[in-house]
Amino acid sequence: LKAENIKAFRNLFLELHPTDQVELFVSFDQSQRQRVYECLSPAEFADIFQGLELEQQKEYITELDQTFAIAMFNSMSADDLADFLGELPDIMAETYLNNMGQKDAQDIKNLLAYPDETAGAIMTTEFIALATKDKVSHVLQRLKEQAPDAETIYYLYVVNEQRKLVGVVSLRDLIVARDDQLVEEIMSTRVVSVSVLDDQEEVADVIKKYDFLAVPVISKQGKLVGIVTVDDVMDVVEEEVTEDIGEISAARGAVDLQLSSFDAAKKRAPWILMLAFLGLISAGVIGQFEETLEAVARLAVFIPLIMGSAGNTGTQTLAVVVRSLALGTLDRVGVGKLLKRELGTGVMLGLICSLVLVLTVPVIYDGDLVLGVIVASSLLAALSVATVIGAIIPLIINKLRIDPAVASGPFITTLNDIIALLIYFSIATALLQYL
């Protein structure tokens, strides 16, 4: 590559926003990527590497020579680097860490020691801590020097001699303050913090609730050990939504396009099989009424309608409850009121459906009024029960802190199926003599 070309490429490429650099880089083939490695400094490439997904990082790291990689690691922010190294085989991570600066390597090792999905695992240690007696003018001077390295300078946390968190100052407060004021005069002492072992979802909730740009993380002893910034939390929210959708659709861990057919089938099969065995219970229920069925085969015709309506009504209720639990609105309304509301809704939906069908079924089945009455009254009963089941099951699961997957859509639907079929065939058997 000629020096001229390198310069032209750098001018064009570095002009882009880092996010756009990442997008472009990902679209490159291997020889184009090689050119990027040659033209950019390790520090410049670190910005791109940090923007890649973990899978992509693992792929491209093999294309870098070790010296370049180590230099790049030294320019990466500690939390992103820890996330990446945590994904590598221990022996590889160890090799990289041994070749890095000792202080940085120790920071990373500390971060790697926290359990997955905790505040400690997603926090960064690159924050600026102030002392209570610092002068505003000195702090601003210090920021001039340290700003390029810190993850955020918009919130500065104040610690005492024991490094315990005692206050917070926003850069806005600093700008507005007089130069000769002390940090303790302008700091707010009502600091909301999270503990290093708190779940990442709780951290996200705190940041959302208070509209924070960052939240401090403290150790068991109350010492300030890191911060979590709002952009990290955005990623957590994405992850959690993916998890929730996996739960709701009984596809936990398999909502990922990158998996092969085989891996996807392996992860999804247990759910499908478990649900199929629940389906065998439905089969057992119908089996109990085989005599009724043999007498009037056309009863089977309405099985999908009864099952489907009960399942759909329950799913609607599930959506209401899952969303209320996530947004925390249920506490305000109360469980009693929710159940009453849902039962009321179920009865009304049942009435509407049964009214429509008591008229429709006899039209389709040349005046078979009794069949219409059976279908309609089953729907009324089944839909009323379905809303209550759809509300109670997730609430119980949530209360008992059992794995919420058991409350997912397909399980509640299958449960509602069984109850609906039981109701339908019981009513049909009772009225068999009129059919």
Place this chain on the structure above:
Amino acid sequence: LKAENIKAFRNLFLELHPTDQVELFVSFDQSQRQRVYECLSPAEFADIFQGLELEQQKEYITELDQTFAIAMFNSMSADDLADFLGELPDIMAETYLNNMGQKDAQDIKNLLAYPDETAGAIMTTEFIALATKDKVSHVLQRLKEQAPDAETIYYLYVVNEQRKLVGVVSLRDLIVARDDQLVEEIMSTRVVSVSVLDDQEEVADVIKKYDFLAVPVISKQGKLVGIVTVDDVMDVVEEEVTEDIGEISAARGAVDLQLSSFDAAKKRAPWILMLAFLGLISAGVIGQFEETLEAVARLAVFIPLIMGSAGNTGTQTLAVVVRSLALGTLDRVGVGKLLKRELGTGVMLGLICSLVLVLTVPVIYDGDLVLGVIVASSLLAALSVATVIGAIIPLIINKLRIDPAVASGPFITTLNDIIALLIYFSIATALLQYL
């Protein structure tokens, strides 16, 4: 109320974080709320009022006297006030606006003119704009005065003489710069902006993608007219997730705990009825095979199993596709690869289920091997089709930009039900002589 009490209450209450003040206020009864109005200044209460939900704002505004309310409005940020006034009857909003300061009122009226759910509707007009020739030291001096009023001072946007957006400076850049540098020397000219009529979801995507704290909003003529901050976008993300969950569960607009049973039933009934009519199609499919059913009634026993398994498999695929569309990962992988992956997964899931059932069914039904073969081969075919349907339908809907509710879980499930039943009864009818 004695002056002493007022002071004690204020000390306690104002010590809290605004978010916690809101939480406490909401838990108060009317007489306690009255005390809050008496003890706090309109500006202090504005912080609480801005933290309430729209429904609560509408309730509590009736408890305030008009002078207090107007003074409070003057202290609120323009975007929050516009959101609130937009919810009131026009005549009430008009009255309030006529009593406010003229400049503020005009700002609000401008905001109210933008269509719902656009960048213009969620942006704020309280931002700080710089000129290219401003000196860093002057900007910092100006920030000292204007910081308390601006929504954010962490990003400052640079405009030319025509008020067109030409650059952006972060407060971090300003702090690090020398006092005598000019804004144009330190500003970044690669500014990402959104247009005033862009959908709020696009605005959220831009902020998430670039990890911004705020994004500038420009008019058709390229003039800077407002900014959207990350905390506003967090609310948008919540709203969108609620909408998505409503779509997936066919409960659009009804995922709200505050609705009465009657209102909830009114919003949910159209979906349930529409799905019930689709259920009548399933009934029609089975009706076609009434002779087969009359000959072998026990075929009906496995209807729930076949339907359920096909439905569940399709729902899993739907979850994968919906999530990929939301995260934008599908473009990278490609539709062809997705369909191949899903078909492969469907075939494997079908093989696993049919293997298990070809052995289970004869055990339950004393050696009825043919029934086992019918159930197993139907499952294999139905599950293979179900994954493809679960992938193709949402993709088509997305491509055609039709209302995505039609691609929601219940609709795809019902479609898969019908196909699965058709397959099951066709195979059963073909093998009828061996049963």
